[in-house]
Amino acid sequence: MSVSRVEITPKSLGKPSIRERLANLFQEIRANKVAYLFLAPYAIIFLTFVVVPVGVSIGLSFTHYNMLEPPVWIGWSNYIRLFLMDDVFLIAVKNTLVYAFITGPLSYIACFIFAWMINELKPKLRALLTLLLYAPSISGNVFLVWTIIFSGDSHGYINGFLLRFGITPEPIQWLQDPRFILPIIILVVLWLSLGTSFLVFIAGLQGVDSTLYEAGAMDGIRNRWQELWYITLPSMRPQLMFGAVISITQAFTVSQHAIALAGFPSTDYAARTVVTHLIDYGNVRFEMGYACTIATVLFVVMLITQRLVQKWLRNIG
Numbered sequence: 001m002s003v004s005r006v007e008i009t010p011k012s013l014g015k016p017s018i019r020e021r022l023a024n025l026f027q028e029i030r031a032n033k034v035a036y037l038f039l040a041p042y043a044i045i046f047l048t049f050v051v052v053p054v055g056v057s058i059g060l061s062f063t064h065y066n067m068l069e070p071p072v073w074i075g076w077s078n079y080i081r082l083f084l085m086d087d088v089f090l091i092a093v094k095n096t097l098v099y100a101f102i103t104g105p106l107s108y109i110a111c112f113i114f115a116w117m118i119n120e121l122k123p124k125l126r127a128l129l130t131l132l133l134y135a136p137s138i139s140g141n142v143f144l145v146w147t148i149i150f151s152g153d154s155h156g157y158i159n160g161f162l163l164r165f166g167i168t169p170e171p172i173q174w175l176q177d178p179r180f181i182l183p184i185i186i187l188v189v190l191w192l193s194l195g196t197s198f199l200v201f202i203a204g205l206q207g208v209d210s211t212l213y214e215a216g217a218m219d220g221i222r223n224r225w226q227e228l229w230y231i232t233l234p235s236m237r238p239q240l241m242f243g244a245v246i247s248i249t250q251a252f253t254v255s256q257h258a259i260a261l262a263g264f265p266s267t268d269y270a271a272r273t274v275v276t277h278l279i280d281y282g283n284v285r286f287e288m289g290y291a292c293t294i295a296t297v298l299f300v301v302m303l304i305t306q307r308l309v310q311k312w313l314r315n316i317g
Contacts, residue, residue, distance in 0.1 A: 054299065057292045065289040078293040089294070091269045092277040095182060096252060099273065102186055104251035107193030108243060114194060115201035116228075130202060137195035144260060146188050150174035178270035181262045185271060189250075189257055197243035204239030208232055237313060244309045252302050255279060274298050 016024065029036055061078055063071035082089055118129050136142055149157045152173040159171040174180045212231050213221075221227055233240065255275035262271035265280070274294060282291030 057299075058296050060289050061293040061296045063289045065287075065292075067286050067288055071289065074289075078290050079297075081290070082293055082297065088269055088272060089274075089277055092272040092274050095269075095271065096254070096273045096275075098182065099186060099189075099254055100248075100251035103189050103193065103254075104247050106190060107250075108197065108247040110190070111194055111198040111243060111247075112201050112240075115198055115205060116232075119202060119205040126202075130199070133194045134198060137192050137198075143188050143192055143257060146184070146191075147175065147261060150180075150184055150261075152176060175262055176267050178268045181266055181270040185254070185258050185261055188261065189254065192257075195246075197246050200239045200242055200246075201236070204236040205232070208235045240313055241310060244313065245306055248302060248305050248309065252298060252305075 060071060062073060062075055064074050064077075065071040114133060118126050118133075121129065151157075151159065152171055152175060154160060154163055154171050156171070156174070158174065159168075162168040163171065172180075174184060208231070212235065213227055216227060216231050221230060253275050254273050258266065258271040258273055258276055259279075264276065266272060275298070278291050278294040278298070281287045281294065
């Protein structure tokens with residue numbers, strides 16, 4: 001008994017070929033050319049200032065480049081040096097991970113809890129509290145007031161209190177002692193954390209359809225926690241995703257607060273983060289190839305973290 005051979009092609013499987021997909025794409029562009037025309041300015045700006053720089057940075061990470069001479073291809077040497085020979089980078093990674101895994105989740109949860117609580121208030125009181133909680137994040141260098149609170153002399157508020165009541169015999173160097181530097185930076189950043197994500201969550205809560213709660217009550221939802229999990233959070237997935245991206249980005253890219261509070265470089269690199277390490281090699285030493293290597297590693301870690309958070313947020317509700 002002979003068996004005839006049947007050739008399986010993309011067409012026989014119902015999947016369009018690459019040529020057909022390109023033809024359909026161009027047909028769609030022609031049919032919606034006005035919409036694509038309006039999108040073109042943003043697309044050009046995004047490609048020019050985001051996609052192209054990221055691609056160039058990844059390419060330069062495999063080179064030795066000091067901005068005075070043309071880049072020289074050196075392969076994986078920068079990555080080998082970064083992970084096996086740069087001890088300060090390992091300190092920066094440890095500090096960044098500690099900082100990110102504390103401030104990231106805490107600031108994200110705090111933004112949502114405060115937004116959820118304020119959303120239940122009357123409009124005028126809600127607007128006032130929103131302004132008060134959001135103000136620190138838009139007040140420029142207002143966080144430098146913490147340098148007065150934690151000043152290392154007797155005029156600092158904390159030291160003045162401790163000396164007055166005899167708790168310590170001499171002023172504590174809060175921002176020079178490696179034991180206190182990172183906790184103080186984490187405290188300051190949490191104080192500043194009610195920023196963009198906080199406003200986005202309030203907007204998301206305002207946009208939840210009230211009829212969903214009535215339908216949920218008819219389907220068996222009995223308390224506010226069930227409403228939160230089965231109705232509110234699933235209805236806010238876009239805002240939750242945006243807030244997660246903002247929190248992850250801010251957690252992994254801390255630099256300004258660390259430099260302003262603890263100096264650059266900090267004592268025993270206690271406030272060294274991946275971004276301050278990048279600034280050191282990019283803006284001070286002008287080793288741009290090595291700086292691009294640091295940036296590429298940070299980009300990959302943030303991308304993986306965001307993908308994991310997106311996967312987790314899809315399971316809410």
